[in-house]
Amino acid sequence: xxxxxxxxxxxxxxxxxxxxxxxxxxxxxxxxxxxxxxxxxxxxxxxxxxxxxxxxxxxxxxxxxxxxxxxxxxxxxxxxxxxxxx
Numbered sequence: 001x002x003x004x005x006x007x008x009x010x011x012x013x014x015x016x017x018x019x020x021x022x023x024x025x026x027x028x029x030x031x032x033x034x035x036x037x038x039x040x041x042x043x044x045x046x047x048x049x050x051x052x053x054x055x056x057x058x059x060x061x062x063x064x065x066x067x068x069x070x071x072x073x074x075x076x077x078x079x080x081x082x083x084x085x086x
Contacts, residue, residue: 003069010062023065027054030063 005026007018020026028035031053039046058064 003067005065006068007058007063008066014066014068015063019068024050026065027051030054030057032057 004019005023007015018026018029035050
C-alpha cells in the first residue's frame with residue numbers, strides 16, 4: 001500500500017497537483033518561495049521559517065495537508081480528464 005500526502009481544499013476536495021511523499025514535500029510545492037530540501041533537514045531556524053510560510057499559505061487558502069493511502073497514485077486533474085471541456 002502506498003502512502004502519499006496532498007492538500008485538501010475548503011470544500012473537501014483533494015488537490016492532486018500537490019501530491020508528495022511527505023508533508024514537507026507538499027509544503028515545498030504550495031509556498032511561493034523556494035526552500036532548499038537539505039537546509040530544511042539540517043537547520044531548525046530555516047525549518048521554522050518554512051513552517052510559518054506553509055501555515056500562512058494553508059490558512060489563507062483554507063487548505064490542509066492530509067495523508068492519502070491507496071494502491072494507485074493520484075493523477076493531476078488534467079491527466080484524469082477532470083475539468084475538460086465537453
